[in-house]
Amino acid sequence: MEALARAALADVRQTVGAYREVTLAAELAGARSALAAAGIAAELPVAVPELPHDWDRLFGWTVREGVTNVVRHSGARCCTIRVDPDGVEVSDDGRGPSAPDATGHGLLGLRERARRLDAVVTVGRRDGGGFLLRVHAPGEAR
Known part of the structure; x- marks a missing residue:
């Protein structure tokens, strides 16, 4: 089952990666497929709020990294x-998390984008x- 899920996640990433831009909507669609597999x-969410371009991309990367971790490492039954x-x-x-402030390459990259x-x-x-x-905006920064 785990191998099938990883393969599905790789397929979704390849499909989404074919697009030039990471978007929240595309990553949510990919998440739905990967989690189901x-x-x-x-x-x-069934709908996404209208977001400035940079925030849409950042939130898309967040969904991608979060769902990757759920599928690969969590042993979860449910993801929200x-x-x-x-x-x-x-x-x-x-x-x-395996450590109080879990880190990995994906999370490090996400932190860099967020910064x-x-x-x-x-x-x-x-x-x-x-x-x-x-991942959230600092106060009224946007």
């Missing part, structure tokens, strides 16, 4: 993605267990 129940004009959050009910917009990245344990990745 992994047998992980998904609670995803929440989006509003000021932030995006990916959480699951799985094992949670360009002065966005705040939070990585940690979700209330009740599981993993939480949140």
Whole structure:
């Protein structure tokens, strides 16, 4: 099952990667497919707010990285993605982070992208267990 999910995630990434731009809407569609292929129940937004271009891309990268971690590492049964004009959050009910401030190449890259917009990245344990990745605008920065 895990191998199938990884293959599906790779296919989705290849398809999405064929587009020049990462967008929140495209990454949410890819997340829906990857989570379904992994047998992980998904609670995803049906619509996305209108966002400035740079924030749309950053939130898209956040969904991509968050869902990749859910599929590859979490052992989760459910993944929830929440989006509003000021932030995006990916959480699951799985094992949670291996370290209090989990890092990996994908999360480091996400932090670099977020830093360009002065966005705040939070990585940690979700209330009740599981993993939480949140990226949001600092105060009224946008």
